[in-house]
Amino acid sequence: MTSSEIISSRYDPKSFEKLIYENSLKTFAPKKEGDKYFSILMPPPNVTGILHLGHALTYTLQDILVRYHRQRNIDTFWQPGLDHAGIATQLVVEKWLNSKGIKASALSYEEFIAKVWEWKANSASNIVNQQKALGCSAPWEYSRFTMDEGFAKSVTDAFVQLYKDGLIYKAKRLVNWDTKLETAISDLEIKNVEETGSLWYINYKIADTDDFITVATTRPETMFGDVALAVNKDDIRYQKYIGKCAVIPYTNKQIPIITDEHADMDKGSGCVKITPAHDFDDFEVGKRHNLEIVTILDKHGHLLNDEIVPEFLRGLYLKKARKILLEKLENDRLLIKTETIKHFVPYGDKSGTVIEPMITEQWFLDAPKLAVKAIEVVENGKVKFYPDKWKNTYFDWMKNIQPWCISRQIKWGHRIPAWYTLSGDIIVERTEVEAVHVAEKLGFKATDLQRETDVLDTWFSSGLWPFVTMSPEFLKRYFPTSTLITGFDIIFFWIARMMMLTLYFKNEIPFRDIYIHALVRDDKGQKMSKSKGNVINPMDLMNEFGTDALRYTLTYLSVPGRDIKFGRDNVKISRNFITKIWNAGRFLQTQGVRFNTNLEELNITEKIHHWIFAKFTEFKKGIENDIKEYRFDYIAHRMQVFLRDQFCDFFIEAMKIINDANTKNIAGFIYKEFLKLSNPVIPFVTEHLLGLLSGSNNLEPVEVYSVSINSDDVKDVDYFVNWLHEVRSIKHSEGVNSAKYINAKSNTNNLSKDLRQLFILT
RNA sequence: GGUCAUAUAGCUCAGAGGUAGAGCACUACGUUGACAUCGUAGGGGUCACAGGUUCGAUCCCUGUUGUGACCACCA
Numbered sequence A: 001m002t003s004s005e006i007i008s009s010r011y012d013p014k015s016f017e018k019l020i021y022e023n024s025l026k027t028f029a030p031k032k033e034g035d036k037y038f039s040i041l042m043p044p045p046n047v048t049g050i051l052h053l054g055h056a057l058t059y060t061l062q063d064i065l066v067r068y069h070r071q072r073n074i075d076t077f078w079q080p081g082l083d084h085a086g087i088a089t090q091l092v093v094e095k096w097l098n099s100k101g102i103k104a105s106a107l108s109y110e111e112f113i114a115k116v117w118e119w120k121a122n123s124a125s126n127i128v129n130q131q132k133a134l135g136c137s138a139p140w141e142y143s144r145f146t147m148d149e150g151f152a153k154s155v156t157d158a159f160v161q162l163y164k165d166g167l168i169y170k171a172k173r174l175v176n177w178d179t180k181l182e183t184a185i186s187d188l189e190i191k192n193v194e195e196t197g198s199l200w201y202i203n204y205k206i207a208d209t210d211d212f213i214t215v216a217t218t219r220p221e222t223m224f225g226d227v228a229l230a231v232n233k234d235d236i237r238y239q240k241y242i243g244k245c246a247v248i249p250y251t252n253k254q255i256p257i258i259t260d261e262h263a264d265m266d267k268g269s270g271c272v273k274i275t276p277a278h279d280f281d282d283f284e285v286g287k288r289h290n291l292e293i294v295t296i297l298d299k300h301g302h303l304l305n306d307e308i309v310p311e312f313l314r315g316l317y318l319k320k321a322r323k324i325l326l327e328k329l330e331n332d333r334l335l336i337k338t339e340t341i342k343h344f345v346p347y348g349d350k351s352g353t354v355i356e357p358m359i360t361e362q363w364f365l366d367a368p369k370l371a372v373k374a375i376e377v378v379e380n381g382k383v384k385f386y387p388d389k390w391k392n393t394y395f396d397w398m399k400n401i402q403p404w405c406i407s408r409q410i411k412w413g414h415r416i417p418a419w420y421t422l423s424g425d426i427i428v429e430r431t432e433v434e435a436v437h438v439a440e441k442l443g444f445k446a447t448d449l450q451r452e453t454d455v456l457d458t459w460f461s462s463g464l465w466p467f468v469t470m471s472p473e474f475l476k477r478y479f480p481t482s483t484l485i486t487g488f489d490i491i492f493f494w495i496a497r498m499m500m501l502t503l504y505f506k507n508e509i510p511f512r513d514i515y516i517h518a519l520v521r522d523d524k525g526q527k528m529s530k531s532k533g534n535v536i537n538p539m540d541l542m543n544e545f546g547t548d549a550l551r552y553t554l555t556y557l558s559v560p561g562r563d564i565k566f567g568r569d570n571v572k573i574s575r576n577f578i579t580k581i582w583n584a585g586r587f588l589q590t591q592g593v594r595f596n597t598n599l600e601e602l603n604i605t606e607k608i609h610h611w612i613f614a615k616f617t618e619f620k621k622g623i624e625n626d627i628k629e630y631r632f633d634y635i636a637h638r639m640q641v642f643l644r645d646q647f648c649d650f651f652i653e654a655m656k657i658i659n660d661a662n663t664k665n666i667a668g669f670i671y672k673e674f675l676k677l678s679n680p681v682i683p684f685v686t687e688h689l690l691g692l693l694s695g696s697n698n699l700e701p702v703e704v705y706s707v708s709i710n711s712d713d714v715k716d717v718d719y720f721v722n723w724l725h726e727v728r729s730i731k732h733s734e735g736v737n738s739a740k741y742i743n744a745k746s747n748t749n750n751l752s753k754d755l756r757q758l759f760i761l762t
Numbered sequence B: 001g002g003u004c005a006u007a008u009a010g011c012u013c014a015g016a017g018g019u020a021g022a023g024c025a026c027u028a029c030g031u032u033g034a035c036a037u038c039g040u041a042g043g044g045g046u047c048a049c050a051g052g053u054u055c056g057a058u059c060c061c062u063g064u065u066g067u068g069a070c071c072a073c074c075a
Helices: A017-025 A053-070 A086-099 A109-133 A149-164 A220-225 A236-241 A280-289 A318-331 A367-379 A390-398 A432-441 A458-462 A472-478 A488-506 A538-545 A547-556 A568-590 A607-629 A632-658 A661-678 A683-694 A711-734 A739-745 A753-761
Strands: A037-041 A075-079 A168-178 A183-185 A190-206 A212-217 A228-231 A245-247 A254-259 A271-274 A335-348 A355-365 A384-386 A418-420 A426-428 A481-487 A511-517 A520-522 A564-566
Touching (some): A037 A053, A037 A472, A075 A472, A149 A168, A190 A318, A220 A318, A228 A280, A254 A271, A318 A335, A367 A390, A481 A488, A488 A511, A568 A661, A568 A683, A607 A661, A711 A753
Parallel strands (some): A228 A254, A520 A564
Antiparallel strands (some): A190 A245, A418 A426
């Protein structure tokens, strides 16, 4: 027997947790190509800052799967990495520089990018340290970053190929414009917030008459971009004006009064102004009627300093212009009514500023084309969502997908590999050398070329994650990946894009199963956010209760399809359960139990031996099934039922009475197996105990073995356990404390002789 | 406006077409070979409401209400 160290009297995770995680990285069997494998992509966290409870949840669940498969000798790979997170990172870096008294705008492009890399180096190591502290058993040496050299090359290649295949194009379109960040953003990066606003009724004069037509609008300041007024063709109020012209106040500009289905008789005054350059609906109306497009805003959100705009408003910021204009309209009795309404206003996700529709030239990816296959593979079940309902969300978006605006006017990101000649030709090539080569054929010199300054949307590069992170050998071995675990909030941003791009470039699905986990909310069900001040830092919980307790809690609470209401009490309860595991091991150790026995050395003779092996087998099989169905909550629950209710409360108690070496060694064997099976959920304490009990830090694989179990014996013990509870209950209710009493009051005839010696348990 | 969830014990949540379950909290007892970060026993639920299917519904169906999330062209 290996000499064992003594388990200390008190469970104190701080004394060992930090030292353990490296042990977990051990892999077991040598791998051969073509073996069964399990692979999983770690959703790369942004390099913006510290990890929150949502990260703790997602990484815990992934780590459970990884450890589970690895300890069963399945060739397992977990791809770690980090995301450069374009806009988000640029913002935190600007803030960081600002705090050091440096203005980002004063830096050159190169200087600024250098600062971002400086930030990244620091942030990345923080994040990885936190992941390690959480117990993530990823092979960190394979970590990738979406801006590292190789990745950047793959992004460029992907862009060029999509361009040459006609799936990426440049177009002048109405896009969502963030006036604070001064970049286009995709419609996903917008949050529509319901607000109380005003609907202003403004009179436009009918040309060559003294009549007025009343227009209702929430955006009066855009009136100088109006190119028409629209009414419904059935609206009797306005029949007489159809075909005539109205005059935009404070200008001489005449615009036609047209009919369009877009004009709703029941909304506002029934007459709506058409401003194609600053409204998505109006843009469509403009297209239908072939109207001109008049832009009146600059990229900062100021009215143009231009004769389109009346002099008193030129160059003013939107909000200010609106205020002055309304005052003037009121004075001039052109504002005839103000109505308070509730309406949705688009805000930029990152900047928090109101988003303006603006006409700009942007790069687009033809997502509708790529979506076809991505829809198909979910419809035919090649890719499955867990819980299943999320496929509805996926389809809903995919079937109505719009061209994806992939260009951003920011600094931090993959620069679009496009060059412009003096005459405006667009050259898209992998490198500048190639671009120059093409330019020369067109008759331009290298110095005539200008490189595109736009960068790609972060999600364009993340979308390539499934197939550009792995080496060619690993791609053969681990692709397509087995499971993706992530939150529902990035189904569109990330999952959809990975599906489309992977199917396009590899003609293969990126992953087979998609497990969508819950959102972690506070104990009142509120979303955690810095502004609400209800954010719980996982590191604090880990310090107070131990990492295993946190992991166990998150696992226990992972009920599919329901958000997690997370309170610190839950972690405390988990800590208590882990203490129970600890104490059981400590007790067994004091009893001289052997933990390193082989199954063959044990004699499974007594009824309770059969019983405990039956319960253990149930436990083990249960876990295997739970993993297949992604029922992490069941696994945690099973651990309690087996360890506390079955192993401690009955088997150990019975062992105390039976008191023979064989039974003790069975307890040792089962306990050790329990630790191994629980390792995926609570790796630190199980590895620590296994180390102490068996004198080695190696995590042994979970073996497949079978024990022949006599089911009648199991039934007998089950009967006895029920009987025990009844007797105890009777004794309690009658306030008696005597063993003789049991013989008198209870029918023990059904119990076998060997169980009768356990009467004392009553 | 549309869609998808969800409603079970005081709280957080499992659950199955046929005596309603766990943990926490609560009550009583207990320091009898580990564990008070514990053990034993106990109280506590018209399973949101109204219909329907069924021998039987808390579970399936329809509707209502509450809650949450997502999507939407938000004049």
